[in-house]
Amino acid sequence: MNNKYSIFSLIKNAFTQHENWQQAWGNPEPKNEYDAVIVGGGGHGLATAYYLGKKHNMKNIAVLEKGWIGGGNTGRNTTIIRSNYLWDASAGLYDHALKIWENLSQELNYNVMFSQRGVMNLAHNLQDVRDLKRRTHANRLNGIDAVWLNTEEVKQYCPIINTSQNIRYPVLGGTLQKRAGTARHDAVAWGYARGADEMGVDIIQNCEVKGIKRNGDAIEGIETSKGFIKTKKVGVVAAGHSSVIANMAGLKLPLESKPLQALVSEPVKPIIDTVVMSNAVHAYVSQSDKGELVIGAGTDAYVSYTQRGSHDVVEGTLKAILELYPIFSRMKMLRQWGGIVDICPDASPIISKTSIKGLYFNCGWGTGGFKATPGSGDLFAHTIANDEPHKLNAAFNINRFVSGDLVDEHGAAAVAH
Amino acid sequence: MFIINCPYCGERDQSEFTAGGEAHIERPKQPTELSDDEWAEFLFMRKNIKGVQFERWNHAHGCRKWFNVVRDTTNDKIHAVYKMGEKPPID
Numbered sequence: 322m323n324n325k326y327s328i329f330s331l332i333k334n335a336f337t338q339h340e341n342w343q344q345a346w347g348n349p350e351p352k353n354e355y356d357a358v359i360v361g362g363g364g365h366g367l368a369t370a371y372y373l374g375k376k377h378n379m380k381n382i383a384v385l386e387k388g389w390i391g392g393g394n395t396g397r398n399t400t401i402i403r404s405n406y407l408w409d410a411s412a413g414l415y416d417h418a419l420k421i422w423e424n425l426s427q428e429l430n431y432n433v434m435f436s437q438r439g440v441m442n443l444a445h446n447l448q449d450v451r452d453l454k455r456r457t458h459a460n461r462l463n464g465i466d467a468v469w470l471n472t473e474e475v476k477q478y479c480p481i482i483n484t485s486q487n488i489r490y491p492v493l494g495g496t497l498q499k500r501a502g503t504a505r506h507d508a509v510a511w512g513y514a515r516g517a518d519e520m521g522v523d524i525i526q527n528c529e530v531k532g533i534k535r536n537g538d539a540i541e542g543i544e545t546s547k548g549f550i551k552t553k554k555v556g557v558v559a560a561g562h563s564s565v566i567a568n569m570a571g572l573k574l575p576l577e578s579k580p581l582q583a584l585v586s587e588p589v590k591p592i593i594d595t596v597v598m599s600n601a602v603h604a605y606v607s608q609s610d611k612g613e614l615v616i617g618a619g620t621d622a623y624v625s626y627t628q629r630g631s632h633d634v635v636e637g638t639l640k641a642i643l644e645l646y647p648i649f650s651r652m653k654m655l656r657q658w659g660g661i662v663d664i665c666p667d668a669s670p671i672i673s674k675t676s677i678k679g680l681y682f683n684c685g686w687g688t689g690g691f692k693a694t695p696g697s698g699d700l701f702a703h704t705i706a707n708d709e710p711h712k713l714n715a716a717f718n719i720n721r722f723v724s725g726d727l728v729d730e731h732g733a734a735a736v737a738h
Numbered sequence: 739m740f741i742i743n744c745p746y747c748g749e750r751d752q753s754e755f756t757a758g759g760e761a762h763i764e765r766p767k768q769p770t771e772l773s774d775d776e777w778a779e780f781l782f783m784r785k786n787i788k789g790v791q792f793e794r795w796n797h798a799h800g801c802r803k804w805f806n807v808v809r810d811t812t813n814d815k816i817h818a819v820y821k822m823g824e825k826p827p828i829d
Contacts (some may be wrong), residue, residue, distance in 0.1 A: 564786035575782035577759070578811075623757035626788045626811050631739035633753040666782050723778040 326430050344427040345511060346518035349531025358543060360530050360566060361558035363395040364506070365683055365690065367513035367524070368698020369556055369705070374520025375521045376699070377706035382522045383552075385545060387529035391510025394560050397660035399583050399617040400690040401596050401607065403440040403501035405467050407456050410716035410728045411669060412463040417713050418696025419500060424693055431512030433504045434610065437517050438595050440501035441470070441478060444643075445490035445601040453496045460498075466696060470495050479597055481648050488644050503596060503607055509694055533570040533680070540679035556681045556705045561626065561661025563684035570680055575666050575722045579620040580640075580659040581688050582630035586652045587614030594671055602641035614652065616642060620662065627719035651717050662687050667721075669728035672701050672714040681705050682719065740814045743826030745821050746801045760784050761806045762826075788812060792826060 324330055324343050334342055357373060359366045362384045373379040384390075402422055404415035426432050444450045453469070460467035475495045476484045480681065484492045500541035513523055525547065532544035533555065541623075542551040557566045561578040588611050605617045618638035621631050637655060643650055665671060665685035670693070672683045684699040700714040710718060721727055743749050766772050766780055785791070791811050796804050808818040808828060818827045 562788070564784075565788050568785075573779075573783040573785065575778075575784065576786050577784055578786055580789075622809050623752075623787060624759075624791060624793070625814055629816055631752065633739065663786075722782040723774045725774075 338680045345515040346524050347372055349523045349525065351383060351385075351523065351545070351547050351550055352530065354542075355523075356381040356552070357554040357556060358550060358552045359556045359558060360381070360543070361560065362390040362394075362510075362514070362524060362526065362541050363558065363560060364391065364509045364513060364694040365394050365395075365560075365686075365697045365701070366556075366558035367391075367510055367517055368694055368700045369526075369558060369683065370522045370698075371513050371517040371520060372699045372702035374517060374522055377702060379706060380505070380521040382517075382520075383459070383528060384517065384522060384524045385528045385543075385550075385613060386524070386526045387546075389526050389713045390514050391507055394660040394662065394690065395506055395510045395694075397583065397658055398506055399605065399607070399615050400503045400609075400691060401440060401501075401598070401605070401617075402692040403498050403596075404457060404465055405440070405442070405460050405496065405498045405501065406730060408728055408730060409463060411730050412460065412465055413713050414670075414717065415693055416463070416465050416697060416701070417700070421695035422504065422697065423500075424505075425509075425512070429512040429516045431508065431515055432513050433508045435502065435504040437500055437502040438607075439478075439497055439499045440495045440596040441475065441495050443475065443482075443495040443597065443599040443601075444493045445599065446493065448726050449601055451491050453494070457496050466498055466500050468497050468499075470497055479595055481593060481646055482597065483645055483647055490641075491495070492645075501596070505610075506691060509691075513694075513698070519661060520690040530566060530569070533566070535570065535677060538583060538676070538678055541679060554679045554681070554702060554705055555695060556683065558683045558701070560684065560686065560690070561634065561663050563663050563682060564571045567682070570675075570681075572675060572677065574671070574684065574719075575681070576663040576685055577624050578592060578626060578661050578663050579623065579626060580625050580630040581620045581659060581662045582618040582635055582700045583658045584616050584618065584635060584654050584657040585609070586614040586616070586649075587655050589614070589652070592648070597645075599641065599645065602645070604641035605641060606644060606646070613655065614649065616654075620664070626661050628659045628661060630657075662690075664688070667729045670697070670717055671719050672697065672704060672705065672717045673710065673719040674708065675719060740816065742795060742807065742816065743819050744761060744797045744800060744803075745805050745819055746803050747797060750797070750800060755797040755800040756796045758796055758804065761792040761794045790817065
């Protein structure tokens with residue numbers, strides 16, 4: 322049992338120079354058999370394991386991670402959280418997550434540094450204005466806070482934006498979701514890992530899945546780099562590598578994996594206290610608590626697993642950033658990195674059963690999965706435990722690509738997917 | 739970012755090209771007789787290979803011609819380039 326983190330545990334540990342803090346999660350060797358195995362120890366996978374233990378009383382669970390927990394896209398995203406999606410299904414899914422975010426630090430007894438600093442989405446042309454206004458109406462009908470701001474109000478909310486009407490893509494207005502914001506991405510993985518560990522979940526790092534053993538249409542177990550593990554239920558949350566795992570099981574998914582880039586600047590004093598996203602010019606920026614500007618760039622247009630990304634993509638984003646924020650013109654960029662995102666044709670995720678009994682996939686989050694972490698874990702745990710989707714993720718089944726009932730958020734979401 | 743050897747123009751920067759996705763997906767010959775599953779397979783399902791993949795590229799900012807590329811998606815190394823309609827030079 323882990324110690325509860327509190328002001329008292331902090332004081333107590335201060336007396337021993339903080340050398341006696343308990344390990345937040347264990348480092349077990351895999352057992353021979355589990356009731357369920359989660360493939361992928363990122364935020365979504367760890368959250369799934371946590372909710373399986375907490376809400377569905379499944380304690381004999383393992384999370385397998387081929388690297389270290391949170392070392393994939395959980396640690397590579399730009400930490401933006403919002404729920405202002407157009408369609409009802411997406412709004413339901415992402416707002417479910419946002420509601421969990423609002424109480425997550427307390428629930429996990431782990432500070433995920435959730436900060437509701439607001440997310441503003443800019444409009445740069447007449448079509449943007451129409452689309453974004455339509456989206457604010459749709460959001461409000463779904464009980465999601467959203468307001469339309471004109472150019473002056475945008476300037477008021479974020480004074481460093483260049484609202485001159487003489488730039489190539491002038492700011493014609495924007496939408497604001499005040500409940501939206503950011504969280505510390507590593508802390509989300511660590512908090513869920515600690516929570517899952519407390520439920521008795523085995524978190525097994527440096528353990529790569531090599532094969533999936535089937536008996537007809539049912540799962541028998543999985544081959545890993547640490548030996549064979551018997552299980553009847555496998556939940557795959559492998560992000561960019563979902564297709565690789567699917568191929569092992571003889572399944573094909575409607576996914577393409579592409580590098581998505583982000584970069585951070587040198588740290589500076591507080592200059593931007595919100596998140597500003599711009600779909601049309603593809604630039605989004607916020608400031609981390611360390612003071613770095615966190616900038617999201619686009620995806621490469623081709624399939625690649627290189628975790629690098631092309632230079633011209635970064636260049637394009639920085640051009641847009643500089644036009645919108647001339648004040649950043651002499652900032653130095655410190656680090657740049659790429660993560661492999663799995664993109665669905667309709668840019669909406671898959672949280673679903675498959676044609677193989679006991680095999681579940683949670684994938685296709687594309688460029689925007691971080692914001693959904695708690696909701697995704699909760700709904701995926703429900704789907705695995707009951708062998709039936711929750712009503713909030715029923716629309717995100719894999720069969721929608723056969724039936725044609727797509728959740729087409731392409732371009733309708735607030736930023737280009 | 740890498741260099742692509744366009745079969746018509748020679749070596750150019752990748753940013754001059756548009757990726758067209760997986761190659762050799764044949765358009766159904768009898769579309770009216772296709773089941774929903776077969777349509778889904780044709781339209782949406784992709785191999786998304788981690789490793790050597792066959793794909794289509796278009797030299798959008800050059801000759802604007804389509805051609806095929808064999809590329810390793812783990813390191814973006816190109817193994818072969820061949821024209822549309824030609825057989826892949828390697829398996």
